[in-house]
Amino acid sequence: MLRYLTKRLMLLVGIVFVISVGSFYLIHLLPGNPATVILGFGATPEAKAILYKQLGLSKPIYLQYFVWLGNILHGNLGVSFISQTTVSSVIRSALPIDGEIIILSQIMAFAAAIPTAMRSARKPDGIIDRVLGATSFTLLSIPPYILIVVLVLFISIKLGVSGTGPSAYVSLGTDWITNLESLSLPAFTLATVSFVVYYRILRSDLIATLQEEFITMARSKGISQRRIMWCHAFRPSSVALLGAASVNIGSLLAAGFVVQYLLQIPGLGYTLILAINESDFLVVQGIVLTVSVLVVAINFFFDFVINMVDPRISRE
Amino acid sequence: MSSFSLEEAELMVEKSEKGEPLGLFFWICVFWIGLNVFGAIFANVLPLPNPLNENFNAINVGPGLHHLFGTDDLGRDIFSRIVYGSRVSITVGIGAILIGFGVGAPLGMLAAYRRGRFDSFLTTIMYVLLAFPAIIATIAVLSFWTPRSLFKIIVVIGVASIPLVYRVIRTATLSVATKDYVIAAKVQGATDRRILMKELLPNIAPIAVSFFLIGVATVITLEGALAFLGLSVNPPTPSWGNMINEARTVLTQNVWLAFFPSLALCLFLIALNFIGDRIRSHFDVTEVKL
Amino acid sequence: MSDDKLLVVRDLTTTFATAGGDLPAVAGVSFDLARNETLGIVGESGSGKTVLSRTIMGLQPRVNTTVTGSSIIDGFEVVGASENEKRTIWGTEVAMVFQDPMTSLNPVMRIGKQIDEALRVRLGMNRKDAKARAIELLELVGIPSPVQRYNAYPGQLSGGMRQRVVIAIALACSPKLLMADEPTTGLDVTIQAQILNLLDELKERLKTSVILVTHDLGVVATRTSRILVMYAGRIVETGTTRDVFYHHRMPYTRALLESSPKVANKSHTRLVTIPGRPPNLLSLSDGCSFAPRCKYATDQCHLVRPELQPSVEPGHTFACWNPLPINAEATLP
Ligand SMILES: Nc1ncnc2c1ncn2[C@@H]1O[C@H](COP(=O)(O)OP(=O)(O)O)[C@@H](O)[C@H]1O
Numbered sequence A: 001m002l003r004y005l006t007k008r009l010m011l012l013v014g015i016v017f018v019i020s021v022g023s024f025y026l027i028h029l030l031p032g033n034p035a036t037v038i039l040g041f042g043a044t045p046e047a048k049a050i051l052y053k054q055l056g057l058s059k060p061i062y063l064q065y066f067v068w069l070g071n072i073l074h075g076n077l078g079v080s081f082i083s084q085t086t087v088s089s090v091i092r093s094a095l096p097i098d099g100e101i102i103i104l105s106q107i108m109a110f111a112a113a114i115p116t117a118m119r120s121a122r123k124p125d126g127i128i129d130r131v132l133g134a135t136s137f138t139l140l141s142i143p144p145y146i147l148i149v150v151l152v153l154f155i156s157i158k159l160g161v162s163g164t165g166p167s168a169y170v171s172l173g174t175d176w177i178t179n180l181e182s183l184s185l186p187a188f189t190l191a192t193v194s195f196v197v198y199y200r201i202l203r204s205d206l207i208a209t210l211q212e213e214f215i216t217m218a219r220s221k222g223i224s225q226r227r228i229m230w231c232h233a234f235r236p237s238s239v240a241l242l243g244a245a246s247v248n249i250g251s252l253l254a255a256g257f258v259v260q261y262l263l264q265i266p267g268l269g270y271t272l273i274l275a276i277n278e279s280d281f282l283v284v285q286g287i288v289l290t291v292s293v294l295v296v297a298i299n300f301f302f303d304f305v306i307n308m309v310d311p312r313i314s315r316e
Numbered sequence B: 001m002s003s004f005s006l007e008e009a010e011l012m013v014e015k016s017e018k019g020e021p022l023g024l025f026f027w028i029c030v031f032w033i034g035l036n037v038f039g040a041i042f043a044n045v046l047p048l049p050n051p052l053n054e055n056f057n058a059i060n061v062g063p064g065l066h067h068l069f070g071t072d073d074l075g076r077d078i079f080s081r082i083v084y085g086s087r088v089s090i091t092v093g094i095g096a097i098l099i100g101f102g103v104g105a106p107l108g109m110l111a112a113y114r115r116g117r118f119d120s121f122l123t124t125i126m127y128v129l130l131a132f133p134a135i136i137a138t139i140a141v142l143s144f145w146t147p148r149s150l151f152k153i154i155v156v157i158g159v160a161s162i163p164l165v166y167r168v169i170r171t172a173t174l175s176v177a178t179k180d181y182v183i184a185a186k187v188q189g190a191t192d193r194r195i196l197m198k199e200l201l202p203n204i205a206p207i208a209v210s211f212f213l214i215g216v217a218t219v220i221t222l223e224g225a226l227a228f229l230g231l232s233v234n235p236p237t238p239s240w241g242n243m244i245n246e247a248r249t250v251l252t253q254n255v256w257l258a259f260f261p262s263l264a265l266c267l268f269l270i271a272l273n274f275i276g277d278r279i280r281s282h283f284d285v286t287e288v289k290l
Numbered sequence C: 001m002s003d004d005k006l007l008v009v010r011d012l013t014t015t016f017a018t019a020g021g022d023l024p025a026v027a028g029v030s031f032d033l034a035r036n037e038t039l040g041i042v043g044e045s046g047s048g049k050t051v052l053s054r055t056i057m058g059l060q061p062r063v064n065t066t067v068t069g070s071s072i073i074d075g076f077e078v079v080g081a082s083e084n085e086k087r088t089i090w091g092t093e094v095a096m097v098f099q100d101p102m103t104s105l106n107p108v109m110r111i112g113k114q115i116d117e118a119l120r121v122r123l124g125m126n127r128k129d130a131k132a133r134a135i136e137l138l139e140l141v142g143i144p145s146p147v148q149r150y151n152a153y154p155g156q157l158s159g160g161m162r163q164r165v166v167i168a169i170a171l172a173c174s175p176k177l178l179m180a181d182e183p184t185t186g187l188d189v190t191i192q193a194q195i196l197n198l199l200d201e202l203k204e205r206l207k208t209s210v211i212l213v214t215h216d217l218g219v220v221a222t223r224t225s226r227i228l229v230m231y232a233g234r235i236v237e238t239g240t241t242r243d244v245f246y247h248h249r250m251p252y253t254r255a256l257l258e259s260s261p262k263v264a265n266k267s268h269t270r271l272v273t274i275p276g277r278p279p280n281l282l283s284l285s286d287g288c289s290f291a292p293r294c295k296y297a298t299d300q301c302h303l304v305r306p307e308l309q310p311s312v313e314p315g316h317t318f319a320c321w322n323p324l325p326i327n328a329e330a331t332l333p
């Protein structure tokens, strides 16, 4: 277990290193002078000179990387030349919104996927299973940006449910009920996207688990069907579910970007797209770096949890 | 995949059930994909109005005889725009996945066949790359690598898909490479090239084809998202994604504008995913478990 | 039905609906089992032993499976009973030791919990008592330091230890009938004897009837009072252990004996395997299923299936048109 975790931890360090190099190098993909990129076109020569010194821009590129890395490690992601606020404060105010949407969506997705998958797996190819199978397959092919447009059209526009449409965002601190209303459609969209994946993975894994000999063994003890499903089948299968959830995080964040953009909810996604359109590249770089590291960290955390659930994994 | 993540596409490929018949719906899907591809290729010889032609005498016309799917707020023919728009989606989808397979598949097969240091080295690198969330990387690179073009989009998504293709193909090859007939062929002195081409390739083909198709669907979804965020090809060139994006601002005036491209996209994705799913479950027959 | 019969099986048939058609895995099996008796069921791999032993207790797969006939365990008719009804006898009346201890324990559940479960759910014990009893059971089946092992996961135990756990689980609710389906097949030879001796000892101590299923006649030689020989889902010979070993009439039984390392060939030099392969159950002929592999087969054998008929000893029956002579004894030790 300890050895396994150490190995994973070393991999994590390697991955974060790659991410940092990638993010650092992004600036150099842009045509032209990095100083211009960072400060914007209207920057004075004096400001550029200071920046040159500060970032060591005249030094070789690998030294620049270490200067940059040093700054990052001190929490200094630079300053947005549009808003003149620090990138880290921009991220700090946007990130919780993504967190809230994702947590809400995951609660809904798990609450829907687990019972339905259990139901399907109990009678594979039964009527319920078929209906759920066809529904999930169709939903699987509907992109989140279409889903959110449909939801906005029907719920906000046709039904006129207030507080759910574009620009309706209210922060959690202001009023939590209105806040939930304004995040309900995005959360529902992400929940649907996740539900489909979770349902399908869990269902097929459960069906496989239910074929296992230890399930027959559990049956032979004379315990109830419900107990067999929850205590014997679900736990081994939940490993697959957690794995899916872990893999899902990256695409969930991205789906979140899209729905935020549509509804103008000032989370990371909306902030990112605005920054891209305004060529505020330090903000873009900061968000990319933060999100990537977060995803990797979350994956690592899930690894750890999966390990706790299934003692087989760390032993192999 | 609805959530433009190849990782999930991979999960789906691994988890589908086996030995099912293809069925009628499979062929309907094949026909539908064929029709779309045909339309994309021959869009300029088909009797379609110019998709860029603005006609201010026929703005926001509903579906009808004259304009099958109606017109948009600039009077452009929606049907024609959808057919032309499929070009972008299909090109990006196939192009990117071709890059992913072109690099990832041979590497994956070789690694699984050779094993040893070559395999562990390559696999470690790929796992590190895999951990980098591909979709975020794609957005990041596309936002810095300006000006954007179809070519750049294909390259970026294609490169991002390499590690995943590698992993899928490697896993599939591994499960075949340990089978008796492959070992027998080795013992009988068959050349590596022969074993790879004659023994391994045909056996991993169902998984590869399936992952290819589902991968194309995923990339098309992703391209749509990029278009939606304004990171794909620029208007006025139509693509399914940017048509939906433009339409959402006039949802209340003209629902058809969003409806038809969305429908085209969804039907195309459903068909692709279904074909991919079925190919895998039909051809990949493993022993029945007792 | 007399009271000394714990199990009465009549014309039991198990058919699986498969893609290739109906597969009769067990066909027309009848026998009785007395209290405290140990019965052996032997046959090649694939002859239907597992399916039979599961069907007897109603544990056959729940889908695509048809069971007819009758199997009465201590007055309870298993065939046709619902899962809920069967649950009332599982564990308490009849329990099973599974073949492969690597797969029959839940890998993500501590072994203590797996023993507790039956005690708490079936016997209504509280957490503390169940734990104490579980540790007792672990001790009973010979697991060293049971208190520590209580918290182990199956993956942390060796195969032999796991099989002991499986036995502990099976015995948890003191069943009257214990089905042991090849309980030692997956284990090392040295461990095999230990486990079999353990089963013997526990059987004596707990007054349980046992059905011992195996493909290896060596396993049942000294441990059973009677033996059923199975081939292609049917009983082809049955009698006391002694009769089956020394007075068998069916060529298949002979072949089985010859292929058993411990019985036939003390020197362990050469193992005679039965030539040919078991028949495809999806396309059985109307004749004797063994005919394609039998050196005594005649035309009649291929056309008409022989029914079980009595031999000279009481309770000894066999199904064969051209039975071996009665003094077959001479050829075997
Ligand atoms: N669930 C099932 N579905 C279809 N056929 C099965 C199933 N279980 C067992 N069989 C078939 O029934 C026959 C008897 O199997 P089994 O009882 O496991 O044999 P044994 O235990 O004697 O080795 C085999 O031919 C096997 O293929």
Ligand code: SF4
Residues within 6 Å of the ligand: C250, C251, C252, C288, C289, C290, C291, C292, C294, C295, C296, C297, C298, C301, C306, C319, C320, C321, C322, C323
């Ligand atoms: S009936 Fe005929 S084929 Fe069958 S075992 Fe007897 S002699 Fe052999």
Ligand SMILES: [Mg+2]
Residues within 6 Å of the ligand: C046, C049, C050, C051, C099, C181, C182
């Ligand atoms: Mg068996």
